[in-house]
Amino acid sequence: MPFTTALNTPYTTEVVSRDFIPAINEATPQILWVGCSDSIISETEVLDVQREQLFVHRNLGNILSNGDLSSESAVEWAVGLLQVKHIIVCGHYDCALIKSSEKDSDDALHGWYKDMTRLHTRFLNSHTHTESEEAERRKFEEVYVLAEVEWLRRQPVVKKAMEERGLLLHGFVFDRKKAQAVRLVVGGK
Template sequence: MHYHDYQDLIENNLIWIQEKLAEDKAYFEKLARGQKPPFLFIGCSDSRMPLNSFTKTGPGELFIHRNVANQVSLTDMNLLAVLEYAVEVLQVQHIVICGHHGCGGVEAAYKGNARGAVGNWVNPIRELYLKNRHELDALPTEQERLNRLSEYNVIAQVENICKTSAMNRAYQSGVFPSVHGWVLELTSGRIKDLPLPLQEWRELGLMP
């Protein structure tokens, strides 16, 4: 891995600008006109999670919110504002919660050793582990347990998205984005599209 110092980032920006202008002289003029991304991505803050790279998308295609362990907290005003803007103004067609294997926040919750603000933040994952402890502990290796917990965490956060007032208003209007849960396998670069219990959520009244 090549580590950049601060000045490298500025110089790389100038190189990138020249590359884009060589491809399309009006690139930045078009970019500045506005955005209409079809996707809202809620992902982990992990530095190995450049969602544009993994999905081969460019500026203007993804509306992105990231936090530690891709949490959807119903009291997080930052996330709720992003969600409301994405759904009601940008009118995104898809909402993707994207976690990953090898997540430090998930591991800290699993081991119960997170402290301070991080400990409070990942506590819902800790509770998720304890709720499913019998099943998770039956898996043969710790890595398998952590991977499965990452997947459970993603599904739980998709369910939380369905509980928000912004999504509830969208559901009542009859025009709403579809929801998806992804896990990125860092060892292979592949995205795992998780099956979601949508029918169960419909029966609970979380979505139409």
């Protein structure tokens, strides 16, 4: 299991301000944005940056850690060649793939998100269920984004960029009902 510590990571949420990452006066990517394919999120509505300042990678469930060559290549390209300054993993509440992860399955699609299903099972077994089903699902969506950020942090190209040039990683979750994103803040940062 690539991301077991995400289950026990204390964090808070705060609304993402549109100027969280200041725009620059260059048409060059400074942000790798990893988002979900079925999301209605417009990155430039969450952050006040020019489209040219974003390198966007989307797939089912904003998954990076499942060995997908496309995702790994996007990270390598954005971090190693484009030298982005930020990576944002942005999930969203009410994600259909998160709901699917509640059931173990043998279909081809399940191979895409099997690690998410394992994490979800551990999540369900790791705490008492005092919240509503919707609140529990929203909490898991946050934990899953933290897990993907944790996985990224351990990748050699990312780790090197963090150490040598200060690359920053961020976990966001978009709330469609409020039309805003929250940032998952670990350790007050």
